[in-house]
Amino acid sequence: MDFNDTREEADFRQEARQWLTKHAEPKSGAFETWQSRYSGREGWDGLERAKAFQTKKADAGFAALHWPAEWGGRALPPIYQVIYAQEETKFLVPRGYFEIGLGMCMPTLFAYATEAQKRRYAPSALRGDEVWCQLFSEPGAGSDLAGLRTRAQRDGDDWVINGQKIWTSGAHWADWAILVARSNPKAPKHKGLTFFFLSMKSPGIETRRIKQISGASHFNEVYFTDVRIPDSQRLGAVGAGWGVAITTLMNERLTSGDLRGPDFEEIFGLARSTVLEDGPAIRNAAVRERLADLYVKTQGVRLTRFRTMTALSRGETPGPENSIGKLVNAPKAQEIASFAMDLLDMGGVVMDKDVAPLRAAFQESLLTSPGGRIAAGTDEILRNIIAERVLGLPQDVRVDRDLPFEELPTGKR
Amino acid sequence: MTGSLPGLARRRKSPPLASPRPMPYDPRAVNFDFSADQKSLREQARKFLADHASSTRVRRILDGAAPYDAELWRGMGEMGWMGTAIPEPYGGAGFGHLELCVIAEELGRSLAPAPFSSTIYLAAETLLLAGSDAQKKRWLPRIAQGQAIGCFALAEGPQAPTAANLVTRADGARLTGSKTPVADGDVADFAIVAARTGDGRVGLFLVELAGAGVARTPVTTVDPTRSHARVTFESTPAEPLGAPGEGWRLVERLLDRAAVLVAFEQIGGAQAALDMAREYALGRFAFGRQIASFQAIKHKLADMYVGLELARSNAYYGAWALSKDAPELPVAAAAARVAACEAYYQAAKENIQIHGGMGFTWEFDCHLHYRRAKLTGLMLGSARRWKDLLVARLEAGAA
Numbered sequence: 057m058d059f060n061d062t063r064e065e066a067d068f069r070q071e072a073r074q075w076l077t078k079h080a081e082p083k084s085g086a087f088e089t090w091q092s093r094y095s096g097r098e099g100w101d102g103l104e105r106a107k108a109f110q111t112k113k114a115d116a117g118f119a120a121l122h123w124p125a126e127w128g129g130r131a132l133p134p135i136y137q138v139i140y141a142q143e144e145t146k147f148l149v150p151r152g153y154f155e156i157g158l159g160m161c162m163p164t165l166f167a168y169a170t171e172a173q174k175r176r177y178a179p180s181a182l183r184g185d186e187v188w189c190q191l192f193s194e195p196g197a198g199s200d201l202a203g204l205r206t207r208a209q210r211d212g213d214d215w216v217i218n219g220q221k222i223w224t225s226g227a228h229w230a231d232w233a234i235l236v237a238r239s240n241p242k243a244p245k246h247k248g249l250t251f252f253f254l255s256m257k258s259p260g261i262e263t264r265r266i267k268q269i270s271g272a273s274h275f276n277e278v279y280f281t282d283v284r285i286p287d288s289q290r291l292g293a294v295g296a297g298w299g300v301a302i303t304t305l306m307n308e309r310l311t312s313g314d315l316r317g318p319d320f321e322e323i324f325g326l327a328r329s330t331v332l333e334d335g336p337a338i339r340n341a342a343v344r345e346r347l348a349d350l351y352v353k354t355q356g357v358r359l360t361r362f363r364t365m366t367a368l369s370r371g372e373t374p375g376p377e378n379s380i381g382k383l384v385n386a387p388k389a390q391e392i393a394s395f396a397m398d399l400l401d402m403g404g405v406v407m408d409k410d411v412a413p414l415r416a417a418f419q420e421s422l423l424t425s426p427g428g429r430i431a432a433g434t435d436e437i438l439r440n441i442i443a444e445r446v447l448g449l450p451q452d453v454r455v456d457r458d459l460p461f462e463e464l465p466t467g468k469r
Numbered sequence: 470m471t472g473s474l475p476g477l478a479r480r481r482k483s484p485p486l487a488s489p490r491p492m493p494y495d496p497r498a499v500n501f502d503f504s505a506d507q508k509s510l511r512e513q514a515r516k517f518l519a520d521h522a523s524s525t526r527v528r529r530i531l532d533g534a535a536p537y538d539a540e541l542w543r544g545m546g547e548m549g550w551m552g553t554a555i556p557e558p559y560g561g562a563g564f565g566h567l568e569l570c571v572i573a574e575e576l577g578r579s580l581a582p583a584p585f586s587s588t589i590y591l592a593a594e595t596l597l598l599a600g601s602d603a604q605k606k607r608w609l610p611r612i613a614q615g616q617a618i619g620c621f622a623l624a625e626g627p628q629a630p631t632a633a634n635l636v637t638r639a640d641g642a643r644l645t646g647s648k649t650p651v652a653d654g655d656v657a658d659f660a661i662v663a664a665r666t667g668d669g670r671v672g673l674f675l676v677e678l679a680g681a682g683v684a685r686t687p688v689t690t691v692d693p694t695r696s697h698a699r700v701t702f703e704s705t706p707a708e709p710l711g712a713p714g715e716g717w718r719l720v721e722r723l724l725d726r727a728a729v730l731v732a733f734e735q736i737g738g739a740q741a742a743l744d745m746a747r748e749y750a751l752g753r754f755a756f757g758r759q760i761a762s763f764q765a766i767k768h769k770l771a772d773m774y775v776g777l778e779l780a781r782s783n784a785y786y787g788a789w790a791l792s793k794d795a796p797e798l799p800v801a802a803a804a805a806r807v808a809a810c811e812a813y814y815q816a817a818k819e820n821i822q823i824h825g826g827m828g829f830t831w832e833f834d835c836h837l838h839y840r841r842a843k844l845t846g847l848m849l850g851s852a853r854r855w856k857d858l859l860v861a862r863l864e865a866g867a868a
Contacts, residue, residue, distance in 0.1 A: 057567060057789050058500050324863065338864065341857070348856030351863065352808045356779030359786050362501040369500065380775045436764075442774055443767035447747055450762040 059362075061139070062369065068136055072143045075116050080109070080147035087317065087417050090150045103187075103229055106150030110184025119182050120158055127166075127174070128182045135368040152274070156225060157181045157188030161234050163307040165253070168291035168300055177232070177253075189230035189256070191221040191278060192301065196466070198223075199437050201236075202245045202298060203456075203464075206280060208237035208252070215239075215252065215290070217260075217283040223431070227263045227276035230256045234304065235285075236297045241462040248461050249297030254285045270423040315389050317421040318414065320354040323347065323392045326413060330399045337399050346395060350388065357384050379446060383438040386428035393421035501785060503571060511571045517548060518579035524834050527694055530582035531837070536656050536687070536696035542583045546615020551589060555597070560610030566726075570733045570788040577734030577845075578741045580837050582694040584618045584653035586734065586848070590727040592619025595661045595673065598726075599711030599719055604675060608659065620657035622648035622700055623720065629854055630663070632671050632717040637702065639664040642709070643682075644674060644702040652848060654678075654698030655687050662707065663720055671716035674707035682706070692840035724849050725802035729787035732809035735845050736784055739777045739809075742816040742838040746770060746823040753825075766823060773816045780805075780812035800866060803859035810845070810852035817842035 061069055084093075094102035113119045114128060121136045123129025130136075162181055165174055180186040197204035206219025217237055227233070233256050240248035256263075260283035265273040292300040327337040327347060337343050361381065364374040396418035397404035409415040429435050443449045456464050503511070521541050530538055545551065554569045555561025569589070576585055593612050596605050611617035624630050625637065626649050637646025644664050654660065659677050666672045678685065682705035690697045711719045747770060750761035760766050787805030790798040817838040821828035828835045846852060 057503065057785070057792065059789075060500060324867070328864070328867070338860070344860040345853070345856050347863075348807055348859045351859065352783060352804050352811075353779060355786065355804050356782050356808060359501070359782035360778055363782060363785070366501045370502075380778050383771075383775060384779065436768070439768040439771040440764065442771040447767075447770055447774060449747070449750070449767050449770065450759055452762055452764060452767075453758060 065135065065139060065369065068132075069139050069143060072118065072140050075118065076143055076147050076149075079112055079116075080144075080149055082146065083148045085415075086322075087414075088148060089316075090148060091152070093148060100229070102150070103153060106153045107184040107187075109150055110154055114183045119154075120162075123162075123182075127178045133368060133371060135365060138365050138368065153187060153226065154181070154184055156190050157186075157232075160190055160304050160307050161188040161232070161253070164234060164251075164291060164300060164304045167303050168251070169253075181232075186231040187226060187229055189224050189226045189233045190304070191224055191227075191233050191235040192304075193223040194220060195222050199434055201301070202249070204236065204238060204249070206235075206237045207241075208239045208250050208285075210239070210287075211284075213287050214284045215250075215287060217252075217254075217280040217285060219280050221278040221280075222266070222275070224263075224276045224278050225274060227256065227278050228265060232256060234291070236301045238461065239294055239297070242460045243295065244458050245456055245461045245464065246298045247295055249301070250294050251291045251297035251300035252285050253289050253291060254283070258283050258285070260284075268424075268427065270420065272424075315385055315392075317389055317424065318392055318396065318417045319389075320347075320350050320392070322414060322417065323350060323396050326396050326399060326418070329413075332399070332401075343399070350392065350395075353384055353388055357381050379438070379442055382428075382433065383435060383442070386425070387435065389421055389428055390425035393418050393425055397422060501789070503567060507567055507571050510568060511575060514548075514550075514572050514575040515578070517544070518575050518581060522576075522579040522581040522583075524580075524837070527580045527582050527837060530694050537584055537653070538582045541581060543615065545581075545583060545585065550585070551593075551615050552613030554589075555593060555609050555613045559605050560613040562613075566730075566792045567788055569730060570784075570791075573730045573733035574737035577737030577841075580694060580738065580741075580841055584620070584656060584696070586727070586731060587620040587653040587657065588612060588618050590730040591621035591723065592657075592659070592661050594726050595621070595710060595719075595723055596675075598722060599673065599715075600675075604708065604710070608675075611658075617659065618653060618657045620651050620653045620660045620700075621723075622651045622654065622660045622662040624648065624650060629850065635663060635665050635671060637662065637664040639666050639672060639674060639707065639709075640704075641667075642707055644676060644705045644707045647699060647701040649699040650688050650690060650697040651700045652695060652697050654700040655685050655696055660700060661710065662702070663716060664707075666713070666716070671720065672713065673710040673716050673719055675710050676702065676705055676707045680706060690844065692844040694837065694841070695844060721799075725799055726791060728802040728806040728849055728855070729784065729791045729798075731845055731849060732780070732784040732787055732805040735809035735813040735842070736777060736781050738838055738841055738845070739773075739780065739813040739816040742813070742820040742835075742842075743770070743773050743777060745834065745838075746773065746816070746820040749824050760823075769819055769823065773812075773819055776808075776812040776815050780808035783808040800859065800862045803855050803862060806849065806855045807852050807859060810855070813838075813842040814846055 090106060091099060091102050094105050110119065117130055118140055120127070120129040121132045121140060122134055124131050158181060162178055165177060177186070181188060192201060194204045194206060206217065206221060208215045208217055217235070219237065233254055235252045235254055236249055237252065238248055239250040242248070260281045262279040264277045266275045266277060267273050268275070324347060327343055330337040332340055334340065357380070367374040400413070406412050407416045407419045412419055433441065444451060521544050522538070526538055526541065529535070549562050550572050552561035553564050553572060554566050555563070557563035593609065596608055608617060612619065625635060625647065628634065637644060637648060644662060646664060648654070648662065651660065657678055659675060662674045662676050663671055664674055676683070682703045684701040686699045688697050688699050750766050750770065751759055753760045783805045787801045789795070790801040821835045821839060824833060824835050827833050
């Protein structure tokens with residue numbers, strides 16, 4: 057048991073560090089992001105700079121380390137992706153532009169598209185020339201994705217799409233998208249879906265930004281009115297879209313063990329620098345107990361990730377322990393934010409960056425952290441996943457599995 | 470009897486650490502798991518304990534008069550477990566603390582009713598940390614061969630023992646005072662005793678319990694599968710351990726080491742309780758279906774699993790720090806203890822809940838883990854106290 061790279065891993069880490077030192081800028085603060093530094097023209101400056109960086113990254117062979125060499129990858133085991141990501145966290149690098157395309161859309165194309173299509177789309181996605189998004193969730197289909205209602209109707213060699221998607225990251229600047237839609241409402245819900253990819257420039261697509269409670273807009277609603285997709289852009293068989301969507305979702309990236317916002321180090325620092333009614337916050341027994349709880353959770357998630365990486369480094373399949381990270385971290389982010397503001401007492405409500413500690417990072421986190429408990433699997437769905445996939449418990453009794461989709465009861469929301 | 474540890478027959482010298490990096494602020498790719506040899510030792514330990522520390526055997530101690538399972542203890546000696554981390558010059562197998570952690574996890578899983586933690590994690594560790602060469606030569610070979618039982622006498626009744634409140638005193642080389650509870654104090658051959666010395670500080674002393682001036686009375690605890698006693702000293706001859714006046718510091722160092730080892734017993738126990746709860750939920754039907762299909766039960770089991778995995782990862786880090794005697798040990802040990810105390814108690818408590826009415830019968834085994842979870846949760850000091858200690862150590866590290 058130790059904390060050392062293998063020789064090959066150490067060599068690779070050195071190579072990645074050298075390349076990043078030469079081509080990327082260091083962060084000016086722990087919470088600085090690409091978007092906060094390059095936010096001009098409603099974020100379009102950031103996109104253009106991100107594309108330029110991505111091209112350099114692809115040319116250097118770091119953009120898709122585990123892809124086969126013929127698609128510009130290095131065919132390396134997943135541990136190298138983790139090592140590269142660790143080195144990258146020390147630098148200001150673009151996030152949120154290419155992950156969906158490279159991590160979810162391209163693996164789906166690799167599994168279901170023609171050779172000609174792969175040659176057409178993979179290199180441009182890898183180099184950042186074309187950005188992709190994923191049209192899955194709908195207003196009536198979140199945790200229950202298979203309940204989606206966006207219609208796909210066959211018309212000659214085309215399909216015609218009508219309906220609405222929501223929570224689509226990056227739809228406002230994406231060039232291409234993958235889409236799952238309902239082709240047969242008379243079939244049971246999982247059996248009437250078909251999967252496509254399409255140009256986001258297609259006539260009939262309208263994208264609207266969603267303003268979140270933090271005031272930021274990371275997501276979109278996407279409306280489809282008689283949008284035409286050639287049948288050649290169908291992925292998988294008609295009615296087999298659910299299986300294709302599962303392929304996409306199985307390619308979720310290994311998530312980082314750390315929070316993007318304030319974590320244990322920040323709340324610990326705040327407790328040491330804040331004075332309560334009875335002296336320094338760090339001397340207060342109730343504060344100390346909560347700090348200890350937060351430390352144990354924080355360390356637990358980070359160390360659990362090291363166990364996952366160890367399995368990857370040994371060429372083994374990671375154990376189920378990797379599934380706990382988001383379930384622990386997302387509520388913890390919310391707790392840290394709220395706890396920090398409690399320490400600041402009446403002044404805790406102030407969000408002015410020049411007044412609030414850490415330029416209001418805790419207050420920002422109070423407003424962003426609820427999303428973390430919902431996006432990419434709610435706390436409740438994650439518990440179901442642990443219960444079913446890790447502990448092998450049965451699924452809940454389902455009333456929607458065998459009925460025709462159009463006969464399923466629906467509510468007003 | 471020789472230390473056999475069959476799983477470690479192919480032991481290799483591990484390469485020296487190039488530069489062990491402090492965790493977690495400079496994360497690197499890692500080798501953060503037990504080795505194949507250590508995992509094979511775990512399998513052997515599990516098999517042995519399934520046969521020799523079954524629930525039936527544990528219940529013999531629960532219901533009977535014997536303080537511990539002597540046959541099991543002999544068998545553990547034959548397996549060489551007592552000598553795992555004792556160096557070869559003192560009659561041990563000279564493996565290490567990682568191997569000891571692996572064995573501890575299995576002992577915790579099986580609820581082994583034997584004086585292992587007292588003798589090995591506390592008494593032998595004290596001798597290794599602070600014993601003179603003569604003391605080590607006298608006791609360690611006997612411990613390694615399973616011929617001597619040791620115990621650790623710190624607590625003095627229903628309050629947290631501290632450097633300030635210990636009453637037991639040492640006048641020169643003679644002890645006077647009373648210690649309660651002392652795990653395995655009724656069966657041990659010798660005790661490590663914390664007492665106040667003439668200068669008002671705390672020192673550690675080694676006392677042979679068979680001699681004059683020692684009175685031992687069994688005390689009932691919440692977990693009768695582990696034997697406890699009140700041990701009273703009346704001008705009892707004792708040998709000092711370690712440098713004079715270093716006593717309380719030594720107590721803390723010792724408790725840190727034991728905290729990691731006990732954490733492994735706790736995660737073993739928590740895993741067993743989770744497994745029991747899962748099995749029961751799969752087999753029990755209510756409202757026309759398996760109760761394991763209800764989200765109220767599934768989410769409870771998922772939370773038990775999450776608590777256990779957080780504790781397991783913290784315990785692994787403690788094991789690493791213990792095996793390297795790393796400067797991170799005090800923080801790692803405190804975090805391992807806090808996480809393991811809470812995970813085991815949560816798993817044991819919710820295991821009863823998932824079993825419903827049968828869960829609080831004597832007949833079902835749920836209460837064995839419930840008792841052991843609380844016992845291990847207090848035997849080295851409460852999680853409440855360790856949390857305070859953890860924050861104090863983080864402050865010292867950040868100063």
